[in-house]
Amino acid sequence: MEDSDMSSKHFNLITGFCLSLLVFQQAAANEQQQLVLQVAKQVESEPFAYERHIETLAKEVKRLQLEQAKLKLEHERKLLQLRLERERLSLENDWHRVKETQLSAQFKALKNRLVLENTINAEKQKQTELARERDQLALENAVAEERNKQEELAFEAELNKMTFKKRLLEAKIAERAKQEKWDNQANTPPTYLIEPLVDGQLIISDRKVVLNGPIWRGTANEIVERIQYYNNKNTEYPIFLIIDYCRGGSVMEGTRILKAMHNSRAPVYVVLKSFAASMAAVITTLAERSYAYPDAVLIHHQVWGTSKGNGTEQREYLKILDQWANRIIQPVADKMGMTLEALIEKMYQHNSSGDWFEFADAAVKHKWVDYLIEDIRDTSFVKRPKDGDNNEVEAKGKRVSVAEKRDVQGNSYVKMPHLRPFDVYHMYNPDNYYRY
Template identity: 55%
Template sequence: MNFTKIVFYLVLFMLTSFAYAQNEEVLELQMEETLEIQDVQLETKYHYGNQIDVLTEKVNMLKLQQEKLRLEHIGKLLKLEQEKERLLLENKLYSAKNNNLLAEKIAIKKRLSLENDISNKQHKLTQIDLEQELDNLSIKNDIMEERNKYKQLEFEAELRELNFRKLKLDKQISERNKQREWNSQVNIPQNYSKEPFVDGKLTISDRKIILDGPIIFGTANYIVERINYFNNKNEEYPIFLVIGYCRGGSVMEGVRILKAMKNSIAPVYVVVKSFAASMAAIITTLAEHSYAYPDAIILHHQVWGYSKGNKTEQLENLRILEEWSDRVLSPIADKMGITLTELVEEMYENSSSGDWMEFADSAVKYSWVDDIVEDIRDNSVIQQPNTEMINPGETILASNNVDQKGNQFSILPKPRPFDVYHLYNPDNYYRY
């Protein structure tokens, strides 16, 4: 073997030594190579002398290094064995843990599966219960529906019964109302007479007009319209102006009433039942036909008025008052057969205040009233009376007030221009 071959083997030895550190097979290979190297050394020692010694030393060094590497390798192998044992133990422990986890997982899975089975069974049972309850509710609803139908039929039958009873009651009420209406009326033909005063008895028909309360604005319209109506209906039968209690009032309104009475084709009979004073007394006295109860009172006095302003204005008002007095009182004096002055004098002779009052049975001799009647029959009341129609003067009677002194009074409307009140008012009850 030449030197190059020796170097080659040395390099190969070094490589194999390094490889021996990696595994046992490499070490065995290095041992074989070492033996070969020794053989080579023996051969080369003979040929090369000192060079061989040097190489021998290197070989020895390599052997020592190889031994060292072997020992290190053995140590590493021991460590690897220990690590292997440790890893095996850890692997066994991990495997055991995995087995435990797997067993626990299987147990949990079985438990969950069992719980799911139980839940499914419970759900099925609940579903069955719900379906059964639904069926029960459906049955109950059907029963309730049938009951409702039955109740509806009962209600309809009851409603029909109630409607029948209502119709029956309505019929009874209608019959009762008709009977009441029939009973509230006289239901006999009205008997009219051209001569209503016979043997001291006066018969009043439904052709009558009521005069109660003061004569104020509107009273003339109320009376005149009715006089015209009765004339338009029949011009032969008498019209009755019935005075219950009237203190008098507006001269203008009273004169209109007198004109309507005078111009009426049908005769107008004035009937005094209680009290006729002032303008009402003038209407009674100047009527073509007048009647009164013997206890009725008729009162005449001068025209009553008021005045304010300066002297000229008051003189003008006095002139108007005198004019009215002449127009309404002169006819009274003429009927009595005396003058107006004599009438006024007699007023004060019979009363210090000039309020000449006479009962009707005494008033006859003064021509204040034509006839005294003891019996007045009112055939006009053929229906139950009501208060829907009232004389405007009656509203004054209803407006009662009390002053600061405790005296009762009623407010009269202010007379219109050139009008005065001819009103008996000794107690100052009527004020304006």
Template identity: 40%
Template structure:
């Protein structure tokens, strides 16, 4: 625009100069007319140019105005866009800050939770250590109590035992002092002799034989006799034993028990113990033919059992049977221990027996924990009489038992 105004000024300024000169020269020279004409032409041309310049200037001014307005509009738009962008930027910034705050908050919450968890873990570890320590203390206390209880039990066990060992002698009997020493290789034989009794006695004879050849003792406190088959099993176990089997009678041995006593390799009796031999007495059932057959079997058993006894006594079977009835009308020949030795029913009289097997207090634990085979339940019949039911016999077996009052049925 400034260039346009300068250009217009340069054109108009010479026109005025030339106009004044032309007036002067017209009066004086014809050439001036030509110059004037030329001037007019130039002036016209200048006017035209000026008009054109003005029009052009107007166009340019319009264009400038338009451009200015467009620039202002664009500036306003830009300003608005910048404002919008600024707002968006501010919003984004705020959102970003909010997000950062949320992240920061979440991070702080995570850090807090992590810290809380670590603190909880530490508390748990501390509690575990404390519990472990308390457990160790408790365990130590329990161990101490256990040790004290074990010590107390050992003291009690010490009190329950004699704390001595059983005595084992190859020659357990002293003939001068009449003292017999029994070891723990002893077998009790009491009550009626039945199959279970034979199992109980023979199993222990075999067991003791597998340990050593030191003497084995069958100790009879009280036995009325019993099954001839079961008694014979005991006799054969005694005969076949590598270790000597001795019989000791403390109170009473009758019938089959008396045969076992007499036929032992060595037998020992208290002076006041009673040994009873008699004819076989048994209980039989059946018709007359059967009873006759059973009687013949009983005689055969009596012969097989009493012949060795009579032979040891140095007399015959008939003499043995005769003497039974000389002593007692029932045929029950009973003798005290000191007299029984004279008849060779037993070998030695014993004044004192040392039971070295009883090393534990029997009030705490019985010396023989196994159930006694001689145990049977005692009952009362309709008359109020006490009795015991004996087990059923095996075929061809007989009870060789002292039973005057039918206690054994």
């Protein structure tokens, strides 16, 4: 702004000087013109004084020329001064412009520096804020992490406590299970005796096969396989064929069982507990040795069957029955010391249908059973029997269950199941609640 004002002043000064010079030149020209007019007037008024006036005019012109030259020189000098001043002023203006440019550049640089510093400061402040926030977040995270660690430690401690309790409970449960397992077992091995009858007590090992229900297809396989298995394990100790309740059945299956018993390297002894009829009675009688409770029942009778067809076919079927009688009833007669015909006659003497019924304490006299026993100690039960293990089963059926009903008068009663042959009910029933 200062350089601009100075340049304006210089311009006004030069302009004024030029105007003054023009005014001076115009005044000199006017003076010469007036002098010429004055001389002309004098020549007109004084014709004879022409020369004198010419000389005066020449002097005056010369004077004027000198003054004009002087003025011109003065003008040139002043003009030179003005030019020098203008150049000086121009240089000063240039210098001022350069300086102004420098100042402007410096100002701009300063401004840029200040802007940059402000930006840097703002960025630093931002970084400081971010660092502070980061530190705050780090602190909060550290606090949260520490809190989480404390919670994790507390949770882990609680978990360890629960795990410890769980292990204690598991140990107690395992100990209890072991104790129950120990309590549910006899913890004594089965007793193996070559002579199982000791002081009237029959001692049975786990080398036993159970024959219950009817003897039909598949029964022989089940019995024979077990006899073979026990023979493969040991041939010294006896195998026990236990009969709880068997009505007999297929003679083909029965003869296979007898063959396996007679050909067994280890002795096979029959133990009769309740009932053996027909083929089961034959197996009991023809065993190498048989034992029975005194109240067990045995029934012998002829082999029987059904046939159809013409007379020839009927006679052929009768021959088959006779052949089977010779194969399974004849050995029974031989053991009793009589003929087959005598045995059949005896059957009908004791029963009109030919079913010879005897309790074991009487059957022993007829050699149907060898030994009477009052006690059986079964050492094969080394584990506690489960519920339902001893349910009485016949023909692979389930144990009979009864349900309460009401008669037409509204009285409650229970229908008793059908009895097996040679069985009777013996129960106190004054209110007729149990009905047959």
